Amino acid sequence: MSDQPYIPTLDIRRFDTDRDAFVAELGAAYREWGFAGIRNHGIPQALIDGAYDAFVAFFALPEDVKKRYHVPGGGGARGYTPFGVETAKDSKHFDLKEFWHVGREVRDEKYADVMPANVWPAEVADFREKALALYNALDDLGSRVLSALALHIDLPEHYFADKTDNGNSILRPIHYPPITADDIPNVRAGAHEDINLITLLVGASAAGLEVKSKKGEWVPFTSDADTIVVNIGDMLQRLTNHVYPSTTHRVVNPPGEQARKPRYSTPFFLHPNPDFVIDVLPNCVSADNPSRYPESITAQGYLEERLREIKLK
Structure with a gap:
């Protein structure tokens, strides 16, 4: 038996067939790690692959074209954020990545001032269709995970449903370009915690993601291709009084020739409705x-506070 720390991967079909045991195992994984893998999630691989093809096509466009989709003063909320902008909290060096933000397409008008309309690149014909298909599939899967977590802490199964139905959730296609210099101080994504309730990561099958254990060890988490990595964010940590920890993680630079290859990943940051009050x-x-x-704080107030810390606002 290996002594290597192990982050569990669970079959979410058991939420329907073996609910009590599944909820107990999932809750235990999150209490210990703040991370788990979710397999047999029901999102077709063709849908994921189609979205990735559209994202890769966008990031391959010339820099001046991509920068047309940067929204000045928008805090990166929608559209394109160029390379070298986002910086992990308390880090001296920016992350080695560029990314795009897709938000909720159908919005309650009362949130229009804090949830801007989406921006779409005209140069990639099916970008909107493919991105929204993946957005909606991950939103639905996230709701199932939240239902299981709610049951684990003795809340009603659908506790989160009306608190996230207009959530300011974000799909973030990320491109980590090839690293062409050795011994640089920057990493692809500096050690950080996520801001939101939970994050669903599609495309963690490429090496690089590392999770910090309670003992302070960095544990690689390279999932199988059919597994979506789901982790706790700071909002859920605060709401549950750290019963579910928001665990520090990072994306390290690969060794040798692997560093000369690009890396793509697409996290979905599931947020509560902007006026949801985060109170223990x-x-x-x-x-x-x-x-x-x-003291309590609204989800929007908390989001703005954190965006300033990571230099997006």
Whole structure:
């Protein structure tokens, strides 16, 4: 038996066939790691591949074309964010990546001031169609994971449904260009925690993702191609009073010739509705785990605070 720390991967079909055991195992994985793999998720590989083809086509466009889709003053909320902008909190060096943001297409008008309309690249004909198909599939899968987590902490199964149905959730296709210089201080994505409720990562089958264990060890998490990696974000950590930890993770530069190849990944950041109040859940407070957050904050207020920290605002 290997002593190597192991981040569990679970079959989400068991949520329908073996619910109590699945909820217990998933909850235990998140309490320990803040991360788990989800397989047999039902999202067709053709849908994922089609979206990736559209994203790769966009990132292959000339720099001046891509920069037309950068929204000045938009904090990267929609459209294109160029290489060398985002910087992990407390890091001295920017991440080695460029990315695009797709937001919720059908929006409640009361959120229009904080949820801008999407931007679409005219040069990639099927970008909108493919991106929204993946967005909606991951949104649905995220709702199933949240239902299981709700049951694990003795909340109603659909507790999160009306709190995320207009969530300011983001699909982020990322391109990490080839690294052509040795001994640079930057990494593809510096050590960080995510801001949102949960993150669903499509395309973690390429090496590079590492998760920090409770002992402080960096544990590689390279999933099988049919597995989506799902991790806890800071909003859910705060809401559950750290019952579910938002775990530090990073994307390291690969060794040798592997560094000369591009890397693509697409996380989906599932957010609550902008006016959702993040206040510690009473059933996550105990004598052993007193409330760490005496003051509440709206999801939008928290998001803006964090975007400033990572230099997107």
